[in-house]
Every structure is written in structure tokens, then in C-alpha cells.
Amino acid sequence: MKYIMIVDDSPTIRTSVEYTIKDEGYAIEQAENGADALEKIENLRERGDEIALCIVDINMPVMDGITFVKEFRTMDRFTPILILTTESEEDKIKAGKEAGASGWIVKPFRPEGLVEVLKKLIG
Amino acid sequence: MIKSTSKRFGKVLYILYPGDYYATRENCVLGTVTGSCVAVCLYDSTRRIGGMGHFIVPGALGTEEIYRDQIASHGITSMEYIIGEIVKLGGDRKYLRAKIFGASYLQDDESRIHGVSLATMRFMHEYFTIEKIPVEVDDLGGNARRKLYFIPTTGRVFRKVLRHNEESSEFIRLEREYIEHTFERRGTYGKVILFE
Numbered sequence: 001m002k003y004i005m006i007v008d009d010s011p012t013i014r015t016s017v018e019y020t021i022k023d024e025g026y027a028i029e030q031a032e033n034g035a036d037a038l039e040k041i042e043n044l045r046e047r048g049d050e051i052a053l054c055i056v057d058i059n060m061p062v063m064d065g066i067t068f069v070k071e072f073r074t075m076d077r078f079t080p081i082l083i084l085t086t087e088s089e090e091d092k093i094k095a096g097k098e099a100g101a102s103g104w105i106v107k108p109f110r111p112e113g114l115v116e117v118l119k120k121l122i123g
Numbered sequence: 124m125i126k127s128t129s130k131r132f133g134k135v136l137y138i139l140y141p142g143d144y145y146a147t148r149e150n151c152v153l154g155t156v157t158g159s160c161v162a163v164c165l166y167d168s169t170r171r172i173g174g175m176g177h178f179i180v181p182g183a184l185g186t187e188e189i190y191r192d193q194i195a196s197h198g199i200t201s202m203e204y205i206i207g208e209i210v211k212l213g214g215d216r217k218y219l220r221a222k223i224f225g226a227s228y229l230q231d232d233e234s235r236i237h238g239v240s241l242a243t244m245r246f247m248h249e250y251f252t253i254e255k256i257p258v259e260v261d262d263l264g265g266n267a268r269r270k271l272y273f274i275p276t277t278g279r280v281f282r283k284v285l286r287h288n289e290e291s292s293e294f295i296r297l298e299r300e301y302i303e304h305t306f307e308r309r310g311t312y313g314k315v316i317l318f319e
Binding site: 012093097102113117 | 189190191193196197199200202203204206207210211213215216217250253255312314315316317318
């Protein structure tokens with residue numbers, strides 16, 4: 001099964017993103033920080049599932065979004081990672097790109113816009 | 124936001140205006156005056172981090188849950204700004220407590236502002252339920268402005284109900300401007316960038 005991993009410490013945001021993309025044909029897993037996501041990704045892959053896309057917040061406790069991207073890229077160079085955050089400063093966007101993110105969306109997000117980006121990255 | 128000094132508390136005082144948010148570990152005071160807007164005070168007493176945000180939900184909400192509502196998405200983002208600043212300082216939303224004030228019925232345009240106050244109240248209650256953040260003080264509604272002082276490191280709030288608008292004329296003007304600006308921008312969403 002192909003999964004989209006939603007990584008955000010806010011249950012409201014995770015639920016909102018899941019609701020927005022639920023009809024796009026992917027199974028969805030949620031994680032509340034970067035470390036939680038890495039563990040869940042490893043478990044999914046161990047049982048034979050694939051990760052199609054990660055949608056990741058930046059400001060999270062335990063492991064933030066940029067650290068997650070760097071860690072994830074040490075084991076997977078190709079799966080797209082989309083940053084979804086309130087942060088919009090150029091230096092942070094540059095750090096995300098350099099870490100290996102595929103795109104950056106600033107909250108509040110337009111639901112149709114998120115689906116369009118998802119289709120461009122994995123459609 | 125402006126930085127000042129409070130003689131009453133003997134601490135640095137940060138005055139937040141409508142639309143502002145701020146989080147800190149500093150032993151200071153955060154102050155504001157609420158009208159139709161809401162002031163959210165969040166703190167983690169274990170880590171001694173706290174923050175305040177002053178905002179509005181720009182319009183009436185639909186009947187569905189807030190995570191499906193486009194007007195509510197602006198309120199969710201306002202909360203993300205405040206909590207994001209607390210997380211950057213080492214906080215974790217799992218340990219936060221909230222005290223919420225404002226959302227009064229005040230302005231001339233009764234129908235719109237009543238809708239906004241009710242929407243802001245409903246948003247606050249749904250948001251904190253979903254986030255499982257305990258609300259220790261829920262002081263929303265009514266028809267008076269509130270002057271607030273919040274000690275972010277302890278979570279203590281000092282509140283005064285204002286009966287006379289002349290005590291807060293600058294806040295009244297700024298709140299009106301903020302509400303107008305927020306309504307104008309409520310169809311605006313964040314930028315989208317795809318990297319090569």
C-alpha cells in the first residue's frame with residue numbers, strides 16, 4: 001500500500017490535511033514530530049508498504065521538520081517531502097531546500113492548492 | 124507590539140496590539156486590551172515558557188468541524204503562530220495550559236461583529252478540544268472590553284473589565300483597523316513553492 005505521511009504536532013492541522021487529501025487514492029499515516037515519523041516510516045516499510053509523500057511541519061518538539069528532512073534523506077533520496085508551515089522567511093525556505101525538501105507551502109493553505117501540488121509531486 | 128516598563132509589576136512590559144503574538148521565557152509581563160478579538164494566553168509552567176496572541180476569526184463559521192472550514196483555517200493559523208513561537212523556545216503543546224479572554228459584542232455593525240464574536244468563541248472551544256489543551260480560564264463574550272496582564276513564566280493573569288471606552292481608545296481604533304484588514308485578507312492563502 002502507498003502511504004502519505006502527515007507530520008505535524010497539531011492534531012487540528014493533521015486532521016485538516018488528511019481531510020483535504022483523503023480522496024487522492026493513498027493511505028494516510030499521521031505522526032506528531034519528526035522522530036515519530038521516522039519510526040512509523042520504518043515500521044511501514046518493514047511490513048512492505050511504500051511512502052509516496054511526506055507532508056511536514058517545521059516547528060515541532062522532539063525533532064523539527066528540517067532535521068526530519070535531513071534524516072530522511074540519509075535513507076531515501078527520492079520520495080518527495082512537502083513542507084507545510086507558518087514560516088515564510090527566505091532563509092528558512094532556503095534551509096528547507098538545501099536539506100532536501102521538494103516544496104514549501106505557507107499556512108493557511110488553500111485546499112485545492114495542496115491537492116494540485118500533491119498531484120504534481122506524485123500524480 | 125511595543126516594549127515598555129510596568130511600574131505595577133516591576134518588570135518589562137510588552138504591549139500586544141490586535142494581530143500581534145509573542146512568546147518568551149523572560150520574566151516579564153504581556154499586556155493587551157481585548158474587544159471583539161480574543162486574547163489567548165498559553166503557558167507551560169514546568170518549562171516556564173508562555174505566549175500571548177491577539178486575533179479574530181474573520182467571519183461566521185459553517186456547520187462543519189473547524190478543520191473543514193476555510194474561515195476557521197485563519198484562526199488555526201493564528202494559533203499556529205503563537206504555539207510555533209513557544210515550540211521554538213523549547214515548549215511542547217502537550218504541556219500547555221490556556222486562558223482565553225475577549226470576543227465581546229461591541230461594535231456598531233452589530234450583525235457582523237456578533238457573528239465574529241460567536242465564531243471566535245466557537246472556534247476557541249473546538250480548537251482547544253481537538254488539541255486537548257486544557258482551558259483554565261474561559262472568559263469570552265459579554266459586552267465590555269478587558270484589560271489583561273499576563274505573566275508568561277507562571278501563567279498568572281490579571282484582568283480588569285473596562286466600562287469606559289476612553290480607557291482604551293487607541294486599542295479601539297487599532298482593533299477596528301485590524302478587523303477590517305483581516306476581513307479584506309481572509310481569501311488570501313500562503314505562498315506555494317516547488318523546488319527544482
